[in-house]
Amino acid sequence: MxxxxxxxxxxxxxxxxxxxxxxxxxxxxxxxxxxxxxxxxxxxxxxxxxxxxxxxxxxxxxxxxxxxxxxxxxxxxxxxxxxxxxxxxxxxxxxxxxxxxRFSGEEVDIKGSLSVKGDAEFEIFQSTGAFEISGLLNAGIVKLNPRFGTSNADEIGGEKIIVKRKLGFFPFFTGDGSLEARVIEGDEIFLENTRAEVVRGNRVHIGVGCEIGLVEYKEEFTADANARVKQHRKVG
Structure with a gap:
């Protein structure tokens, strides 16, 4: 050779x-x-x-x-x-x-920006930056701490989906980034600063800064007093 x-x-x-x-x-x-x-x-x-x-x-x-x-x-x-x-x-x-x-792999970590005109599939998807995915974002673990801008995907699916406000270096500062999706579906879901039409999961927590049209849950549902959820119902 x-x-x-x-x-x-x-x-x-x-x-x-x-x-x-x-x-x-x-x-x-x-x-x-x-x-x-x-x-x-x-x-x-x-x-x-x-x-x-x-x-x-x-x-x-x-x-x-x-x-x-x-x-x-x-x-x-x-x-x-x-x-x-x-x-x-x-x-x-x-x-x-x-x-x-399409974008696929095992693990992705976004600290800047990502744009995908199609579906994205990973085992672990992490982001403290911003992303735009025109199709489905599917990952075993989705962990988002958006610091800036609005990240969005048409659909997000995963076993564990966590969206938390990014804490700054000072206790009085938090990142103002947010997430928008048409549908979010997973086993365990914890959301902050998120807007979605439908959220489906086994155990769902809707936190501060969220605006959700419908939550469908199988086992457990909790919501922060400052979250806005139009409808929620137990299914299955």
């Missing part, structure tokens, strides 16, 4: 794809066809015209992938846009990540 070489772009350049050990871009770089590498790093502006596969994928500048992206571990400190699907085992976002189609 041929030895994998490194692809280093300093300044500007356009290169074909292939199999590489490391890809590192400082400046402006374009990869014109499918590539696979152990590690990808960009500090400047990168364009990938087809599909990409990488063990590690680190973005400190800007990168645009027109096709699909398959990665084991991704870290975004800058801006990344994926035109197709993203299958990424572990993702951490301090900057911005946009996907034009």
């Amino acid at each position: 041929a030895e994998k070489h490194n692809l280093i772009i300093n300044g500007s350049g356009s290169y074909g794809g292939g199999f590489f050990n490391k890809i590192k871009i400082r400046g402006e770089g374009t990869i014109t066809s499918d590539f696979e590498c152990e590690a990808f790093k960009t500090y400047g502006t990168s364009s990938i015209l087809k599909n990409g596969t990488a063990g590690k994928f680190d973005v400190y500048g800007e990168v645009e992938i027109l096709g699909n992206l398959v990665v084991d571990e991704m870290k975004i400190f800058g801006t990344a846009a994926v035109g197709g699907t993203g299958a990424i085992r572990k993702t951490k976002v301090w900057g911005t990540l946009d996907l034009g189609n």
